Amino acid sequence: MFIQERNKVKEKKLKIGEVAKLSEELPSTIRWWTTNGLLTVVDKTKGGLFLYPESAVETARRIRKLQQEQRMRIEEIKAVING
Numbered sequence: 001m002f003i004q005e006r007n008k009v010k011e012k013k014l015k016i017g018e019v020a021k022l023s024e025e026l027p028s029t030i031r032w033w034t035t036n037g038l039l040t041v042v043d044k045t046k047g048g049l050f051l052y053p054e055s056a057v058e059t060a061r062r063i064r065k066l067q068q069e070q071r072m073r074i075e076e077i078k079a080v081i082n083g
Helices: 016-023 027-035 055-069 074-082
Strands: 013-015 050-053
Touching (some): 016 055, 027 055, 055 074
16 A cells, blocks of 8 residues: 655745735734734744734635624624634
8 A cells, every 4th residue: 555645735825025015915014913913923033023824825815805894893804714
């Protein structure tokens, strides 16, 4: 029997400006969502800049959609995102 080893793909870490640009949001919005527990920082640079997982881009898009289309409040969005 052949056992295939799964390759663990390391998710790229993005700076706040990259997340903002890719999700079409302002860096201040990304920062606010982070402060309020909607986005998670996975690391920091030596200079103290927050680093986000690539998945933060899709999460940011989802947050905006929930705010605009569903008119959800922050606590409701947290429950949906964190699950």
